[in-house]
Amino acid sequence: MKIPLSYSWRSLWTRRLTTTMTLAGLALVVFVFAAVLMLAHGIEVALIDTGSDDNAIVIRRSSTSELVSQIERDAANIITTLPQIARGADGKPQASTETYVLINLEKKETGDMGNISVRGISPGAMQLRPQVRLTEGRMFRFGTDEIIIGQNIARRFQGCEIGQTIRFGESDWVIVGHFAAQGSAFESEIWGDVEQFMPSFGRPVFSSVTVRLRNPEEFTRFKASVEQDPRTQMGDVKREREYYREQSALMSSFVRILGLLVTFIFSIGAVIGAVITMYAAVANRTVEIGTLRALGFRRRSVLGAFLVESTLLSLIGGSVGIGLAALMSFVRISTTNFGSFSELGFGFALSPSIITASFVFAVTMGLIGGFFPAVRAARLNILTALREA
Amino acid sequence: MGESIGRPMVEVRNVSKSYHRDSIEIPVLQQINIAVPEGEFLALMGPSGSGKTTLLNLIAGIDRPTSGEVIVQGTNIGQLNESALARWRASHIGFVFQFYNLLPVLTAFDNVELPLLLTNLSKSERRNRVELALKLVGLADRMAHYPKQLSGGQEQRVAIARAIVTDPTLLVADEPTGDLDKVSAGEIMDLLDRLNKEFRKTIVMVTHDPRAAEKAHTVTHLEKGELA
Numbered sequence: 001m002k003i004p005l006s007y008s009w010r011s012l013w014t015r016r017l018t019t020t021m022t023l024a025g026l027a028l029v030v031f032v033f034a035a036v037l038m039l040a041h042g043i044e045v046a047l048i049d050t051g052s053d054d055n056a057i058v059i060r061r062s063s064t065s066e067l068v069s070q071i072e073r074d075a076a077n078i079i080t081t082l083p084q085i086a087r088g089a090d091g092k093p094q095a096s097t098e099t100y101v102l103i104n105l106e107k108k109e110t111g112d113m114g115n116i117s118v119r120g121i122s123p124g125a126m127q128l129r130p131q132v133r134l135t136e137g138r139m140f141r142f143g144t145d146e147i148i149i150g151q152n153i154a155r156r157f158q159g160c161e162i163g164q165t166i167r168f169g170e171s172d173w174v175i176v177g178h179f180a181a182q183g184s185a186f187e188s189e190i191w192g193d194v195e196q197f198m199p200s201f202g203r204p205v206f207s208s209v210t211v212r213l214r215n216p217e218e219f220t221r222f223k224a225s226v227e228q229d230p231r232t233q234m235g236d237v238k239r240e241r242e243y244y245r246e247q248s249a250l251m252s253s254f255v256r257i258l259g260l261l262v263t264f265i266f267s268i269g270a271v272i273g274a275v276i277t278m279y280a281a282v283a284n285r286t287v288e289i290g291t292l293r294a295l296g297f298r299r300r301s302v303l304g305a306f307l308v309e310s311t312l313l314s315l316i317g318g319s320v321g322i323g324l325a326a327l328m329s330f331v332r333i334s335t336t337n338f339g340s341f342s343e344l345g346f347g348f349a350l351s352p353s354i355i356t357a358s359f360v361f362a363v364t365m366g367l368i369g370g371f372f373p374a375v376r377a378a379r380l381n382i383l384t385a386l387r388e389a
Numbered sequence: 390m391g392e393s394i395g396r397p398m399v400e401v402r403n404v405s406k407s408y409h410r411d412s413i414e415i416p417v418l419q420q421i422n423i424a425v426p427e428g429e430f431l432a433l434m435g436p437s438g439s440g441k442t443t444l445l446n447l448i449a450g451i452d453r454p455t456s457g458e459v460i461v462q463g464t465n466i467g468q469l470n471e472s473a474l475a476r477w478r479a480s481h482i483g484f485v486f487q488f489y490n491l492l493p494v495l496t497a498f499d500n501v502e503l504p505l506l507l508t509n510l511s512k513s514e515r516r517n518r519v520e521l522a523l524k525l526v527g528l529a530d531r532m533a534h535y536p537k538q539l540s541g542g543q544e545q546r547v548a549i550a551r552a553i554v555t556d557p558t559l560l561v562a563d564e565p566t567g568d569l570d571k572v573s574a575g576e577i578m579d580l581l582d583r584l585n586k587e588f589r590k591t592i593v594m595v596t597h598d599p600r601a602a603e604k605a606h607t608v609t610h611l612e613k614g615e616l617a
């Protein structure tokens with residue numbers, strides 16, 4: 001690359017207005033691109049971080065989620081006494097036999113009904129999920145009709161204040177606390193005593209069993225123990241993180257595919273903008289190109305200089321777009337996860353790979369937009385170019 | 390004067406040039422023979438359209454003859470392929486254009502440095518050369534100025550600095566005073582004269598201006614593509 005970078009750079013600076021407009025187009029598309037990826041990633045993060053590496057979850061084989069899974073009490077009793085499970089300070093296995101159902105509540109803002117996950121837990125549950133922390137009120141007491149509510153639900157649904165009563169199943173439930181769970185899916189759930197919820201919903205069976213392993217390497221042995229015992233072999237054992245990754249796949253893929261499709265269509269516009277700008281740049285600088293060639297610069301140096309110019313354009317546009325997208329990290333969204341049909345809160349999550357992908361995307365647009373104009377510049381005949389003077 | 394030692398610096402042998410516009414052939418030069426000895430200051434004159442620029446371009450290696458040969462310092466430049474010819478131009482030819490052809494986005498310094506970017510010189514060597522060339526044309530104090538901030542005469546002097554910075558064999562100038570007022574034109578001609586006398590630069594210059602031609606040792610006239 002013999003023609004100095006400053007030539008490309010200052011040429012961009014000289015035509016500030018067109019440069020700025022082209023930049024704006026590129027930045028906008030990169031913004032949308034990055035935001036879509038951040039959103040899809042945010043959904044994954046919210047769900048995946050719900051799970052922990054130390055935990056394993058047992059649901060019924062061939063069930064896609066807890067919602068349709070059934071684990072009989074007998075089987076649950078055998079699973080929770082397996083030796084691979086960690087023991088708490090009280091010497092009891094750290095396990096939670098749970099029930100998981102959906103209920104309907106009215107949203108604060110729109111008054112629409114929304115699905116909410118209700119999880120009945122057993123006393124071991126809090127040890128399995130150290131990320132769960134009460135933000136207001138207190139923990140519910142087992143053996144009572146008390147419940148606690150995830151803060152994402154408390155914020156968005158009516159009648160979720162502490163002291164208020166919610167009716168679901170066949171009973172009324174008293175709210176005694178709100179809890180946070182580091183932005184994970186638990187924040188979008190209602191928790192209470194599983195032994196109270198089951199009769200109320202008329203369900204004699206659990207949905208799932210979650211256990212904390214003595215150490216994560218014991219997973220294989222735990223899985224084998226469950227799946228080989230004829231009394232528990234209907235159970236499917238997964239690492240908790242893996243389970244939640246699967247739960248996020250449907251929605252994050254949907255967002256990603258739809259979003260990227262929209263971005264792709266936008267990007268055609270931005271590339272056309274870059275093409276027009278760069279063709280205009282070549283046309284306005286014909287004499288300069290002829291002069292450079294006369295001085296002894298080769299065609300490929302001219303090609304390079306114009307490609308550098310459009311790449312610079314796209315790098316700046318890309319940086320602006322990513323910068324704007326980074327601001328979206330502060331935005332949180334709550335909507336129905338159609339993987340589980342229940343309310344899920346999540347944010348736009350930036351990651352190094354999203355930044356890389358966005359820059360690659362930006363530079364690709366720049367190179368495509370700059371390619372034909374640059375080739376045109378390189379193909380110019382010296383004499384015809386000089387004659388433009 | 391211009392004594393030649395052995396071969397002339399530039400030999401134009403039986404050169405004809407025609408352009409094609411659609412299917413019509415337009416003859417521009419016919420059977421031109423010129424020898425330019427080393428140290429010569431040659432002025433090419435003639436009416437508009439007589440082929441002066443075309444001949445100059447052939448000598449400078451930015452165009453190729455339809456027939457005949459152009460030999461510069463023993464190299465038949467018609468036989469070089471495109472990139473070899475580009476390299477040859479970079480090291481042998483200094484260009485001075487009627488409209489200066491400076492790159493508007495680069496400073497005087499950067500403009501003069503351009504041809505040196507095609508050499509292997511280090512950054513500090515380049516800096517020394519650029520400063521020397523700009524000092525020679527009397528613009529050492531204008532290095533950081535952009536072309537827009539200079540007068541026409543000053544722009545042409547920067548262009549001359551760019552033409553001589555690589556210490557080329559041959560300077561070619563196409564109407565170097567064509568766009569300048571009388572005073573600036575005089576300064577440019579004095580500068581070319583000095584480059585010829587003091588630095589022994591061989592110069593081929595196209596001009597319409599009889600006063601400019603006075604500085605040349607030899608004046609050759611072209612008339613409808615033939616030497617008159």
Ligand SMILES: Nc1ncnc2c1ncn2[C@@H]1O[C@H](COP(=O)(O)OP(=O)(O)OP(=O)(O)O)[C@@H](O)[C@H]1O
Pocket residue numbers: 383408409410415417435436437438439440441442443444
């Ligand atoms: N690329 C080209 N294609 C077609 N015709 C050309 C081309 N270049 C030059 N000509 C023609 O060749 C003839 C000589 O042109 P040239 O530029 O050499 O003249 P000139 O003597 O330099 O004239 P002027 O004094 O006006 O600069 C003109 O008739 C011109 O139209």
Ligand SMILES: [Mg+2]
Pocket residue numbers: 441442443563
């Ligand atoms: Mg001419």
